[in-house]
Amino acid sequence: MKSSSKHWDTIFSNTEDSKLGWYEKNLSQTLELLNQIPDWEKSTVFLPGAGTSVLVEELLSRGVKLVLNDISIEALNRVKGRLNDEGREIDWLCQDIAQPVQGTIPDVDIWIDRAVLHFLTDEDDIEGYFENIKSTLKAGGHAMFAEFSRTGAPKCAGLTLHRYSIEELSERLGSSFKLVSHFDYTYINPYGDPRPYIYALYKREN
Numbered sequence: 001m002k003s004s005s006k007h008w009d010t011i012f013s014n015t016e017d018s019k020l021g022w023y024e025k026n027l028s029q030t031l032e033l034l035n036q037i038p039d040w041e042k043s044t045v046f047l048p049g050a051g052t053s054v055l056v057e058e059l060l061s062r063g064v065k066l067v068l069n070d071i072s073i074e075a076l077n078r079v080k081g082r083l084n085d086e087g088r089e090i091d092w093l094c095q096d097i098a099q100p101v102q103g104t105i106p107d108v109d110i111w112i113d114r115a116v117l118h119f120l121t122d123e124d125d126i127e128g129y130f131e132n133i134k135s136t137l138k139a140g141g142h143a144m145f146a147e148f149s150r151t152g153a154p155k156c157a158g159l160t161l162h163r164y165s166i167e168e169l170s171e172r173l174g175s176s177f178k179l180v181s182h183f184d185y186t187y188i189n190p191y192g193d194p195r196p197y198i199y200a201l202y203k204r205e206n
């Protein structure tokens with residue numbers, strides 16, 4: 001089955017945050033990579049497939065500007081409800097991130113994908129996703145990924161995954177992106193199951 005708004009809306013309508021298979025309160029791994037970017041708190045950050053992650057509040061509390069994307073309006077509405085007035089400053093973008101980014105968004109300094117890219121399995125969708133990074137991210141900006149590694153589970157949220165190695169991420173980004181840092185991390189989901197991830201940070205040089 002392909003990732004679709006209906007699939008994800010159903011999940012978010014029926015599941016409280018702490019029961020989601022990717023729920024993560026501890027953002028240490030993401031912050032470890034972010035802290036390698038000079039002055040990252042002054043950035044505009046694009047979160048593809050932001051879901052209902054508490055990373056949104058963490059980034060807002062540090063002063064960053066946000067573009068929040070998700071294919072699920074249920075997920076975005078839940079975050080909007082949590083934020084109240086703070087949400088006014090955010091650019092909300094409900095669309096499939098494999099399709100060209102719609103409307104006008106600010107120039108992006110940092111792209112942070114946590115467990116979204118690996119749901120794209122058609123080659124056209126994967127290519128569309130990487131085109132969006134290249135069309136929205138400034139030269140000198142950074143792209144960060146946390147994806148199921150090649151040794152990870154083949155499915156999540158009932159969907160088949162395209163799992164990643166550093167080599168594949170680097171190849172798809174192309175030579176203008178330089179690998180800054182990467183590590184393996186095994187996330188334990190709310191049901192006690194280990195989920196091996198790769199974390200990677202790239203800098204766009206031109």
Ligand SMILES: C[S@@+](CC[C@H](N)C(=O)[O-])C[C@H]1O[C@@H](n2cnc3c(N)ncnc32)[C@H](O)[C@@H]1O
Pocket residue numbers: 003004008022023024048049050051052053069070071072075095096097098113114115116119
């Ligand atoms: C595993 S969750 C991760 C959520 C969030 N990034 C986090 O760290 O908790 C995957 C998220 O990607 C969204 N998603 C899946 N396919 C998508 C697509 N093609 N375009 C945009 N969002 C998508 C889902 O709705 C969901 O919110």
